[in-house]
Every structure is written in structure tokens, then in C-alpha cells.
Amino acid sequence: MAKIKEHPLEEIGHQQRSLDPCILVIFGATGDLTSRKLIPAIYHLKREGHLPSNFVCVGFARREKTHDEFRKEMKEAVSSFSRVKPIDESVWGSFEKQLYYHVSDFDSREGYQNFKSFLEKLDLQHGTKGNRVFYLSTQPSYFPKIIQRLNETNLLYPYSEESDKWSRVIMEKPFGHSFQSACDLQQELLNYINEKQLYRIDHYLGKETVQNLLAFRFSNSIFESLWNNRYIDHIQITAAEELGIGTRGKFYEEEGLVRDFMQNHMMQLLSLVAMETPHNLTADAIRNEKVKVLECISPFSSNTFITDAVRGQYGKGFIDGKEVIGYRDEENVAKDSNVETYAAVKLFIDNWRWDGVPFYLRGGKRLPKRATEISIVFKGAPGKLFHLPNTKVESNVLTIRIQPNEGISLKMNCKIPGPTNTVQPVKMDFSYGSFFGLTPPEAYERLICDCIYGDSTLFAREDEVINSWRILTPLLDFWQENKEREFPNYAAGSFGPKGADELLQRDGKKWRLV
């Protein structure tokens, strides 16, 4: 039945939003993401009473397994990976009755026909009303085929605002491998599905601190009035990981760091930091403004391949005092691999607000610590009032810590108590943990809930993804064609290659110590 615009039993702001009954299907249900993130997230939604009262979750995969075997495995997964331990037996006991498993090849027409019948039976048994979320947690190469088969078996309904039932597809990254492949993939998908039914997940957008970026910028007038090229010198966005590539050697050899997280996570952060004020908080209003930012960034060209971008690959080194191997010695990695595990780039946003303000992005594996943050470095105070000998007057820096130790800090200068006018930088710090206590929900919890609700604000739209590829693909092509002879060029446990420091030194700046 059709959705009611104003439901008499709902009150916005005084009640959780209520969700339509539905079945959530996870394709690739035997994979790591399902056991580590998705099922624990859905279990938490159940535990907190955030799932619809009529709800079923079905795992879809090729491996033979019974419903009970799947339930048992998922219970172990929740016990291991849940953010709240131990598992609540009564909640699990209830949840597992809503958990099913279906065996099929991703490509088998017959498998999908059987699957359709199975879902219809579940609809009748559980009152799920034919509403569907299909979560594609498989290798990206399967995405078009799965969506085609879902369409052929009428499991994907034609999109309509007025329709009495809905179907939506959540897609994991990466969306494409380059600008052209992303465009091709999009074209192919549009044969079977409407863009409004596609939810491209970027789990960074589900993080509380990333969501807070909008609130921080647009509900605090003191910062927004300084948020432009008059006051800001430059912006640094850092995504550092201390982990190596682990068992993802094959994936990394195909993708590299830029595709793994610069093209998606970091470009999302950049567009949220740089966007203009949306006229409201609807998905389209926000995403329109994000896209405008990306459209103002010129793609890399022969003039900037060398000067504005640096790549790196880690060699052996030390993490937490323990010796670790270099990238080329990792499992499933070529001994002469040319793949980057570090990248630093300089970008300019060609609009009134940001004219002349460089945005420096750096991301890397096997850096000394895990830290994702955005630093807004303000211009120095005018004049030389406090520029006394042996006195350091530093620029104000506003840092938004995405993970870990989520929070916001402001570096400012203060006079050291005493008879001289010596100035010293001090830090004002807001920490999420201190203020809000409990562990914030996992990004996947919010995102799954939003998809069931039909809110695509925190998902990447087609033009965001395509524009991001448009900027970075020429650089990736250049790197592909021009092998880096210096690899490996940074030791595991260091802050990246020397070239990355030089990138900023040329502009008279330096990377912030994260």
C-alpha cells in the first residue's frame, strides 16, 4: 500500500522515524563485510528497536548452507565483531527467526526465479509487503549482472514516488575503475534500474563526525563567516592507516590507494568541507552543492602530474616497534609492483570562495598511526605585533578529527604568563567521547536505516562519483604509463615519501603532524 505523507501516529522530533516493512537481501553473504560489519549492524538496529516490526534479512551466496548454519555463523560473527558485548541472547533469539539464507549463483536465471518465490513466501509469512533492499556486497564485477537478473525476474520494481511497494539497491565501492568505466557502468545499470533506487555506499558518510561537518559548518556562524579565501591559507585532508594491505593483495594490485580511498572517501570529505550552503537538508539539495565543488576542480593534466601529485609505496619498516614487511613482500603482490600505497595531491577549487586556496590531500597505508582528519589552516595575523625574537606566532588551525578520537580542536595563540609578551600556541579541544559518552553507532547502522527509510543524503550520487573520477583518472593513467623507479620510497611506519613533504615545501607550507 502507498506511503502516507503525514502519518497520524508519527511525530517528527519526538519519536524515531518509523520504517516500512521490508526484506533486506545481502548478496555475498559469506564474505567478510557481511560477518564483520553488516550483520552486527543489523543486529544492533534490532537491539535498539530501529528495525521495522515486519522485517527479514536474507543472505544470498553461492556456498551451500542451511538457514541454521548461516544463523550459527552469524551469531559467532556478532559475538566477535559487535560493538556492544556480550551478545543479548533474547534479542538474538528473536533476530535469528528473521534471518534466512538462499543458495544461488549470482548469474543463474533459475536461481533468481527460485529466489523470487522464496521472497514472496517470506512476504506472506512476515508481512514484509514486497519491499526490498538488495545490498551488493560482492566483487564489483558482479554488480551489473546481479542488477540485470533482479530486473529480469521483476525483483526490481519500476521506480515511482507513488508506488505501493519499493525496491532499492545498495552498492559497495568501488563504482568503476576509471572515469570511462564508471560512465559505462552507470549507463549499463540505468537499463535496469532508476538512479533514485541506487544507494552507493561510502561508509565514511555514515560516520557521525562526517555528518557533523554540515552541522558544524552551517549551524555555527562564527566559522562559516571565515570559511573562504580571505581567511583560509590552505586545507589539509589526511587519511592515514597504520595497517598494511593484509590479505587484500590481489585487490590492491588492481586498485591502489587512490581508487581505494582517495577517489571516494577523501573526495567526499573535500566536497563537504568546501560546499556552499544547501538551501535545505534534503538529499538532492546537499548533493547538488557537493557536485558543484567537484565540478570546479580541474582534472590533473601534463602540467600538474609531476608538480601537484606524489605517489609512494611502503618498504619494510617498523610499526609499534615491530618489524613489518614491505608492500612488494605482501601476499599476492608482484615483486616489481608499481601500485601506490600512498598518494598526496594538491587541488584547487576554481570558484569565488576558494580561489587560490590549495587543498592538500594525503592518504597512505603503513603510516605511523591511524588518523583521518581535516585541518583548516588560517592565514597568519596581519602585522608584526608579536613577531619578537624567539617568539613563534603560528597560524590558527581548526582540526576536525574524523577518526579516531573524534572531535574538533582549535589552535590559537596565547600570551605566556610573565613580564614579556611571548606568545605560545595552545589548543582548545572538543572530544566526542568526553561529551557524548557512549560508543557512536557504526556507520553501517545509520546507512542501512537510511536506505530502508528512502533517504539517500548519505549516499554518493552518480555525478559525484563520475566527477571524482574525472579529476583523478588522468593522474592514474599517467602513473600507469610512467612507472615509478624509486618504489618502495617510504619506510613502513614513516609519514610517507620525501616528495610529499616537498610538495608542500614548494608552497612554503608543511604537513601537520597528525
Added chain:
Amino acid sequence: MSSFKEMEKSGDLFNNLNFTKISHMSSEYIVEPSKIESQLNQIWDELQGIGKTRASLFNLIIYSESDKREDYLYKVARKVIEKFPCRVIMATIDYKAIKPVLKTSVSAITSESKSNAVACDFINISLSLCNRERTPFLIIPHLTTDLPTYLLWADDPCKQNPIASKLEALATRVIFDSELSDELNKFCHAAINHKERSGSDIADLNWGRIEGWRQLFSQTFKTKDKLDLLKKVSSIEICYNAFENEYLRHTKIQSLYLQAWLASRLEWTFKSYATEKAAVKITYMSDSKEINIHLKETATSEMIPGRITSVKLETPNGDFFSFERSKTSSQLVVLHYSTKDYCEIPSEFVIDKYESGLSLVKEIFHKGTSLHFLNVLKQLATHQEIL
């Protein structure tokens, strides 16, 4: 007996000025009012070494005139800080005290969750009745500026209390506990009057306590076909736990709220209210059709008093909805839906966790005054027979 002023002057007024450490989850020190902030700072200096972080999102004033509820309110405060760290200022008026009493103590309280690194300031103020007027003067200096202030008015708002308006003036939002009123009808009037008089936002813990049920109904009747069925319902049975304990004695309130909420949202017109032994029958009209609501008592000591245990709804066409607490876990509600020739597999919904303080947490989370709640108050206020 020495006069209050003499006692105050001599220092006897304060039970102990030697910063006695009381063994507890956190240290508590009895101090003079003027030493509250300095003693708190001293406590925090001591706590720094064990990795606890001092945090506060708002001020929470808890005002109570019943010494019996102190432990209960302390539990409530701890539950609140688990979710939202805040500075808690608890003022308790001791009616029985013969001598003038003014006792202030400070401590840092932590949540029940051991993994939580956050701890909060807790200022406890005990006063005899003759000192009651000092309450706002003791509280005001210790409110953290620029942060919202919530007042949990843990007393009957129907009673005249000169302190009420003074504390309400400090508050962003006043949260009542209708449990403390002997007559729900009068409570509703008092709450409405308060809202009209002060303009401040109001809430009630019992309203917060049925949020899970309201959510469950919204979810279940989310689609138009199910909502249409709800509109056709002719009979509703609400069972509640009538078992009483020392803190909770007015066990019917949540059921009355739930039925009044349904009636106001579905625009039913009140017709009659009758009591039959332990049950209540309320009749409404909708488009010349009668809707009969029965409130029935059950009694179990294993569940918090007043909690709704089951709701059953039936249409004249034989559509039947049953929401019943699971026998294995009372935080789960089992949903059955059937028609004359069809039956859905029962599903389960996590409705609430039985922990003191969660209703207050929910009400702090919300902003403004719920229009649904105001309508329920108006609905119940108009019918004097509803107690």
C-alpha cells in the same frame, strides 16, 4: 534547640565540614556550599590519574520532596549520564527533619557501564522544609553557563510550591513525573497550566515510558492498509502490570496515556468511562461507530509497575492484532496479525529495556513539547472521571 541562624553561624548546620570521604562508586564529600566548586576541582585532580574524563552537555536539576525516592532518582541520574554526560544538581527536601538542615555534598558520578570513561559532577543538596526557599539560591551559582538546563520535577505539580516557578525559570525544559500525582486528571490540568503560564517546554516520564509502544504502533500501522484497519478497530484491550512497589504506585497511567494517544490521533470522540471491578472500560465514538477500550490489570513483581504487558485490537471484520510481551524476555513484544483466513508469522520488536532513567534520557533527547503529548493531556484533562 538553637536557632537556625545560630547553627549556621556556629557551623553546626553542616553535618561534617571535614571533607569526609564516603565509600561509594565515586567519592562523595560533604562540604560547605561555598566550597562546592573547589572541592569538585579537587576530586577531579584526584581522578585524572585513573583516566576518567569530566564531561557535561547540560545541567540536570532534580528536585524532590520525598526522601523515599532518593535512591531511585540517583539511579535515574546515573542512567542519564551514561547516555548524556551532564552536571547533576539534586535537591531533596526532608519533610521529617525537625532541626533545620542544610547539607551539601559533591562527588563525581560514573555510569554503570565500566567501559565508559566519562564521569560527571554531582552536587547533592539536602534541606529541611524550613530551608526550602534557599534551594534556588544554592543551585544558581552552580549551573554551567551556556548549556541547557533540564529540571526533573520529582514532585506533584498539583501541589502549591513556591520553589517551582523559581526553578522553572532556570530550566530549558521541565520534565514531570505524573507518578507523583494522586489524580491524573489534576496532573493533566497542572501540566497544561504550567505550559500556558510559563511557556517552557514540558514532558512527563510516563509519556516517555510508553515511547516504545508508540513507536511500535507507528511501525505496525505504517502502511495505508494497516492504518485503515486501525481506523476500523472496534475493540481494544490493554493489560498493564498493576503490581506496586515503593516508588511506583499509580500503575494505570501508561495505559491511560496510550489509549488517549490513539484516541486523539485517530480523532475519536469520548463517550463514557466506567470501572468494572479491577477493569476500566472507556468508550469512544468515531463516525457513529463505538470503540470500546478495556484496561485490565495483571500483576507481576518481575516487571516494573505500570508497564503495559499486552495490547489486543480487533475489527468487526475479524482482523486481529496482538502485541504481547515475550514470555522469555519482557523487552520483546511479539506481534501477531491475523484475519479470518490468513495469519502472519509472529514477529518480535525490541520495545524497551527495563532500566530506571531511560524514559528521562529519551525526553532529554527530544526538543520542544510534543504536540501529541499536549493533545493527550487535553484529552485526559477534560474527563474528571479519569483518575
